[in-house]
Amino acid sequence: MNCKEAIRLxxxxxxxxxxGGNRFALRLHKLICxxxxxxxxxxxxxRQACQQQVAVDDAPPTTPDLNPPQRL
Structure with a gap:
């Protein structure tokens, strides 16, 4: 297997x-490359970073606290 095929897999x-055959060949290639x-x-x-960004984008927006704490 060459690197181009490994990247595709x-x-x-x-x-x-x-x-099974492709999985084994890919593992073997990664052992030596x-x-x-x-x-x-x-x-x-x-991929993980993109999934986390999607999760953040899908989260409901938070509203700012319009009544900040008052100082005495």
Whole structure:
């Protein structure tokens, strides 16, 4: 397996389960290829960051406190 194929499979793996042969080949490739291991870490980080941003965007807006505490 070359890096181009590994990258394609990493992207597919985020959307669906890979079949046994592709899953094994991808794991084997990542054992020997530091570039693809790093790429998968970055891909996972970006996906997680996007999911967190969507969660923040979907949260109901907060209203500011219109009556701040009064000083005595």
């Amino acid at each position: 990493m992207s597919e793996e985020m959307d669906r389960d890979l079949d 530091v570039g693809c291991r790093n790429y998968q870490k970055q891909l996972s980080f970006i």
